[in-house]
Amino acid sequence: MTLDPYVCELCILQKEETLKRLFLRCSFARACWQTIGISFPNALSLKRMVSILRRTLQVPFYMEIIITMSWCIWKQRNNWLFNGQDPSVQSCKEDFKEDFALVILRAKSKYLPHIQQWLETLL
Secondary structure (H helix, E strand, O other): OOOOOOEOOOOOOOOEOOHHHHHHHOHHHHHHHHOOOOOOOOOOOHHHHHHHHHHHHOOOOHHHHHHHHHHHHHHHHHHHHHHOOOOOHHHHHHHHHHHHHOHHHHOOHHHHHHHHHHHHHHO
């Protein structure tokens, strides 16, 4: 049995959907990252991209930011594929703000002011 190749449904380039493409290289994903002030070169490994994100963000909760934005991109993709809802960069940013606000509920108290301040810069 042969399966058709999967293409990135969010990308206008219709390239094969890979982890890197879906979350980092796809034009839609890149636009979503840019809404929170993050951009990175195209030809890097995932490990190198995470390192750049860490340096760019310069906050101890950088991994929560990466995970939350990746989750929001994933939700946009799935809403498009399964519910027929058009993906929207603005909607992704709004989802990010809502979902990231939940991080505050589990954050260590010493990080709360930094998280709240960082989140307010997005508003």
